[in-house]
Amino acid sequence: MPPNQSITMHAALKEKGLPCALKLYEGEQHGFRQAANIQDALQSELYFFSQVFKFKAAGDIPAFPIDNLD
16 A cells, blocks of 8 residues: 555554554555565564564564554
């Protein structure tokens, strides 16, 4: 989704107290084109799910802040 919609959705989820995170990639719009951004987005999804559902993901996945996480 376009960045402005992502920002709006993140704010709404955060306000409701739900676990959420927002990572914006410079130069990207709807759908990612740059390989490095695609890789980071997929690793970030895995990290997010591992924190929310409390499991240890395999591999060395970079951490990042997640809002409203216990």
